[in-house]
Amino acid sequence: xxxxxxxxxxxxxxxxxxxxxxxxxxxxxxxxxxxxxxxxxxxxxxxxxxxxxxxxxxxxxxxxxxxxxxxxxxxxxxxxxxxxxxxxxxxxxxxxxxxxxxxxxxxxxxxxxxxxxxxxxxxxxxxxxxxxxxxxxxxxxxxxxxxxxxxxxxxxxxxxxxxxxxxxxxxxxxxxxxxxxxxxxxxxxxxxxxxxxxxxxxxxxxxxxxxxxxxxxxxxxxxxxxxxxxxxxxxxxxxxxxxxxxxxxxxxxxxxxxxxxxxxxxxxxxxxxxxxxxxxxxxxxxxxxxxxxxxxxxxxxxxxxx
Numbered sequence: 180x181x182x183x184x185x186x187x188x189x190x191x192x193x194x195x196x197x198x199x200x201x202x203x204x205x206x207x208x209x210x211x212x213x214x215x216x217x218x219x220x221x222x223x224x225x226x227x228x229x230x231x232x233x234x235x236x237x238x239x240x241x242x243x244x245x246x247x248x249x250x251x252x253x254x255x256x257x258x259x260x261x262x263x264x265x266x267x268x269x270x271x272x273x274x275x276x277x278x279x280x281x282x283x284x285x286x287x288x289x290x291x292x293x294x295x296x297x298x299x300x301x302x303x304x305x306x307x308x309x310x311x312x313x314x315x316x317x318x319x320x321x322x323x324x325x326x327x328x329x330x331x332x333x334x335x336x337x338x339x340x341x342x343x344x345x346x347x348x349x350x351x352x353x354x355x356x357x358x359x360x361x362x363x364x365x366x367x368x369x370x371x372x373x374x375x376x377x378x379x380x381x382x383x384x385x386x387x388x389x390x391x392x393x394x395x396x397x398x399x400x401x402x403x404x405x406x407x408x409x410x411x412x413x414x415x416x417x418x419x420x421x422x423x424x425x426x427x428x429x430x431x432x433x434x435x436x437x438x439x440x441x442x443x444x445x446x447x448x449x450x451x452x453x454x455x456x457x458x459x460x461x462x463x464x465x466x467x468x469x470x471x472x473x474x475x476x477x478x479x480x481x482x483x484x485x
Contacts, residue, residue: 182431188423188467190439193455194250196220196462206239208261208278222457223405224265224275224309225448225464233448233455233464234273234287236262243273243285246464256290264309264320264356264405264446276307276320282338299344305333309356309405309446313363316340319347321354327372328352335368335379335387347387348379356406356446358414360428361474367393367414371402376416394430396421405446407454409471415454417444423456423467436467449473 201219209218224236231248234255243256243265261278265285268274273285274295281304282296298304305324312318318338326333331352338344353372360367366379366387378393396403400420407415412428422437423444441458444465448455452472456465 183433185432186434186470187438188434188436188469190423190436190456190465190467192439193464193466194246194252195464196222196244197252200237200242200244200252200254201462208239212239218460220462221459222462222464223263223446223459225446225455225457226265226267226273227448227450227455228267228287231450233450234265234267235457235464236265236275238263238278243275243287243290245287250464255287256285256292258292260292263307266310266312268312274310274312274318276310278306278308281307282310282318282320296338296344299336299346308354309369311357311359313359319357319359319366321351321357321368323354323371326351326353335366337385348390351377353402355402355404356417358406358408360408361412367406369403369406369416371404374399374402376403376406376414394426400442405457407447407449408474409449409469410474411471413471415447415469417446417456419443419445423447423454425470434470439467440465 203217203219205217221238222235233246238261241258241260245253245255260280262275264276266274271287275283277283284293304322308321308323310320322334333351333354334349335347354368355371356369358367368377374396375392376394379387379390399418403416403418405417416424425434441461443460444456445459446457454469
């Protein structure tokens with residue numbers, strides 16, 4: 180090992196989806212993504228509100244749940260879609276990457292679902308996956324679809340606070356989780372089917388250049404999925420089948436949550452010095468200690484999208 184020791188971290192169960200919401204049944208999403216197996220849920224997109232409520236999406240059944248700090252579940256929206264990543268903004272607006280419908284906005288108070296971005300230059304997206312916001316309100320998101328090493332055609336988009344939608348770069352074999360670095364000069368993207376995390380420097384003119392491989396992982400079930408950044412610039416990487424890694428700002432491994440987790444830990448969100456993890460197939464939310472508090476975007480950031 181060329182680096183220092185990787186310190187182990189252990190996860191505990193925070194809460195599990197109640198049986199009334201977890202009745203296994205067929206779904207069009209499951210026909211392809213779960214090889215036709217009936218599923219009760221597939222949880223993704225965790226994010227917190229200021230009161231400590233956790234929001235998660237349920238891809239195959241178009242559901243959005245709110246989980247209280249005590250672990251109680253409330254269904255706040257159910258609609259015709261496949262919601263994946265989510266980020267909460269000011270005013271109770273939950274921005275969601277929906278594989279079927281593009282970018283939608285869910286009012287967490289009323290459950291209303293409104294479309295934001297359905298096409299790019301009249302062409303449908305391949306299947307959007309995850310998103311993040313800059314401090315000024317620019318929205319970055321990945322368009323993954325069924326891309327992979329056989330078809331490296333995924334993309335990263337930016338929707339500016341002034342309402343301009345632009346494709347930053349393409350040719351990616353399965354772009355998934357996405358985060359900005361602390362000074363917002365770089366994007367990190369989980370490239371699932373390449374089992375890697377890429378880094379894309381943002382130039383002064385807003386374009387990207389010299390995109391490279393920041394991490395090359397090995398093993399696991401499918402590759403890295405969700406990403407999250409902590410206050411020291413470290414990045415949490417959900418490597419499905421392995422666990423939740425912490426890499427410091429230079430990409431050196433420091434910690435690994437591998438004990439107490441299931442095989443399909445896909446994404447995570449910080450609440451202080453704890454990380455909450457979606458174990459997607461089991462419908463379970465896990466929690467684990469983290470050596471550094473998370474770096475979450477303030478909800479008070481102003482959105483200017485028309």
